[in-house]
Amino acid sequence: MPRAKEAVETQPKTGRSSRRFKITPLGDAALYVELGQRVDTALNSRAIKLAQLLQARRDVREAIAGYASVVVHYDPEQITAKGLTAAVQKLSGTRADSVPPGRLHRIPVVYDGPDLAETAQALEMPVEELIRLHSETTYRCFMVGFVPGWAFLGPLPERLRLPRRKVPRKQVPPGSVAIATAQTGIYPLPSPGGWHLIGRTDVRVFLPNSDPPCLLRTGDRIRFFPA
Template identity: 45%
Template sequence: MAGGEAMTAKRIDARARFLPVGDTAFTVEFGDRIDPAINALVHRTAALLAEALPEGLVETVPSFRSLLVHYDPLRTSAQALQAFIGPLELEDDPRQAPSRIWRIPVLYGGEAGPDLAEVAAATGLGKAEVIALHAGTLYRVYVQGFLPGFAYLGDLPEALDLPRRTSPRVRVPPGSVAIAQRMSGIYPVESPGGWHLIGHTPLRFFDPAQSPPTLFAPGDGVRFVPVDADAHAAIAEAVGQGRYSVAKEEGPA
C-alpha cells in the first residue's frame, strides 16, 4: 500500500449498532456525525450485502452515517440478517480517497449564480475568493437523495458555511450549483430549493434511459472547474447534441 499505511479489519458488529425500523427494516449505524471514514464504512457494507445477497434481503439504502436494510419478513427476520451481517469484516482505509473524480464545468455568478454576491457579502469574501474556494475543493459524494440524481457533496470549506436561504425559491433551474452549510450540490431537475445558487453547469445528472441513470455514485469525487460564458454555451450545445463526455480523473491507487 502507498505510504506503508496499514488497514485494520474489524467485525461490523464491533463498529456499528443495529436499530429497529418497523417490522421490515433496521439500520446499521456507524456513527453520529458526517465523516468520510464513517460514510466509507456505510458504502462498503452496502457493497458486501449486494455481493452476498443473503436470503430475504430486499434492498439497502445508504445515508451519511448508517445503512437502512429492508427485508422480507416472510423469508427472513431482523435477527437472522443481523447475525449474518455482524461477523462481516470491514477494513479501515486511512486513504479514504475516491477512485473516480468527475470534473464538472461551472459558470459562476451573474444569471448563472444569482446568489454569488450575497454569499460573498455574508462570508466577508470577494466573489473571486468564493469561486476559488468552491472550485479548489475535492468533494466526496456522500449520498444521493431529495431528487433523483441530487448528490450531497462534502465537505464545503468552513469559510463558505452558511445556513440555507430564509426564503426558498419555488423554481431552481436544472444544473444550478448550490451550497448550504458544509455541503454543495447540483440540482438535476427544476425544483423548489433553499440553497444558495452560485453557478450553473450544463451537464445532465439524471437520465432514466441510461444505466445507471445517475452520473455520480456514492464515494465518487467531484471537482468544479470554472468556465466562461462562451465555454458554458459550447458545452451546453455539445450536451444537447449528445456529443459531450464528462471528464474524469482516476483517484489515488
C-alpha cells in the same frame, strides 16, 4: 416470524473496534443501521463497505449506503431480523480502507449565480476567493436523494459554510450549483430549494433514459472548475 421490536445499540464483535452503532427496524423486512451522525468521509466509507458486504449475502435483497448509515432490505423467508442484526454486528467491524476510490467527475461551472455576491459578502471574502475555494476542493458524493439525481457533495471547506437561506425559493432552475452548511450540490430538476445559488452547469446529473439514471453515485469524487 420473529421481528426486531426496537432499536438496538451495539458495537462490533471483532475486538478491533469499540465504535458503537444503532440498528432500527424498518417495517417487516428492512433494518436501518446508523454508524454515526456526522458528514464525514471515514463514516461514509464504512457505510459503503458495510453495504457492499451485506449486498453480497443471498438473504439480502438490497443494501443502500447513506451518509453514515445503511438501509438493508432482506428476505424474511431466509433470515430473521435478529439473525441479520447478528450478521451486521459481525460485518460492521470490517475495515473500510479496501473501498476503492469512486469515479472522478470534472464538472464545468459558470460562476454567476443569483446568490454569488450576497454569499461572498456573508462569508466576508471576495467573489474570486469564493470561486477559488469552491473549485479547488475534491468532493465526495455522500448519498443521492431529495429529488432524482440530487447528489449531496462534501465536505465543503470550512470558510464556505453558511446556513440555508431563511426563505427558500419556490423553484430553482436545473443545473444550478449551490452550497449550504457543509455541502454543495447540483439541482438536477426544477424544484424548491433553500441553498445559496453560486453558479450553473450544463452537465446533466439526472438521465431518466439511462441505467442507472443518476450520473453521480455514492462514493464518487467531484471536482468543479470555472468554465
